[in-house]
Amino acid sequence: MRVSIVAAALAAAGMAFGVQAQEKAPKKGGGEMTFFVTSVGKGSGADLGGLEGADAHCNALAKAAGSKRTDWKAYLSTTAPGGDAGVNARERIGKGPWRNAKGVVVAGNVAQLHSGKAKISKETALSEKGEPTKGRGDTPNEHDILTGSDPMGMYSTAGGDTNCGNWAKSGEGSAIVGHHDLQGLKDTRHMKSWNSSHGSRGCSQDQLKASGGAGLFYCFAAK
Numbered sequence: 001m002r003v004s005i006v007a008a009a010l011a012a013a014g015m016a017f018g019v020q021a022q023e024k025a026p027k028k029g030g031g032e033m034t035f036f037v038t039s040v041g042k043g044s045g046a047d048l049g050g051l052e053g054a055d056a057h058c059n060a061l062a063k064a065a066g067s068k069r070t071d072w073k074a075y076l077s078t079t080a081p082g083g084d085a086g087v088n089a090r091e092r093i094g095k096g097p098w099r100n101a102k103g104v105v106v107a108g109n110v111a112q113l114h115s116g117k118a119k120i121s122k123e124t125a126l127s128e129k130g131e132p133t134k135g136r137g138d139t140p141n142e143h144d145i146l147t148g149s150d151p152m153g154m155y156s157t158a159g160g161d162t163n164c165g166n167w168a169k170s171g172e173g174s175a176i177v178g179h180h181d182l183q184g185l186k187d188t189r190h191m192k193s194w195n196s197s198h199g200s201r202g203c204s205q206d207q208l209k210a211s212g213g214a215g216l217f218y219c220f221a222a223k
Contacts, residue, residue, distance in 0.1 A: 037125050037127055045164070045170040047203065048215075051074065053167070069221050071222045073093050079148075088155055089195075096108055145195075151193055164203035173202060176196055176198070
């Protein structure tokens with residue numbers, strides 16, 4: 001009888017430990033994900049169908065990955081003609097916190113996201129499927145992530161085309177990109193920027209590929 005009681009107690013303790021460990025383990029899957037890099041672009045270079053088309057792409061990929069969220073926003077900035085204020089990427093994505101498909105928090109809020117405390121890197125900038133995004137040293141290199149933004153996540157005032165015609169051009173033009181792997185040809189702060197490294201060679205799919213991109217962009221859950 002005593003052996004049976006001890007065995008039952010040990011079994012109960014084991015079950016309790018298992019439940020506790022399960023609770024402490026980071027949750028995986030689309031349900032908890034609030035940040036990802038698109039696993040694929042739209043296939044037409046930087047012509048994303050404007051912000052609306054880019055947001056729709058984020059939502060479609062997230063849904064396919066199992067996310068039940070419908071509030072996904074592309075981290076993209078736009079400009080307005082005549083010097084009017086454009087749309088800032090940082091103001092589209094909510095307040096945070098944001099975590100990748102494996103539960104790792106990349107930033108707790110907007111200020112942290114645009115500071116040296118952001119945790120976006122090759123290890124954390126995963127796709128909606130929880131897979132790493134190819135970077136410098138991989139074949140092909142796809143570390144150029146479309147943003148059209150300055151380091152603070154605002155639309156660029158540098159002049160010229162910085163967002164491929166507000167994400168509607170797939171030929172001539174240029175868009176500011178960031179490096180999700182924080183790697184570049186030079187050891188400078190621009191090359192190490194996840195959201196504002198340099199301008200693309202053009203807006204077509206082939207031109208984006210030629211400089212280390214694939215028309216990918218960041219998606220954040222806004223609520």
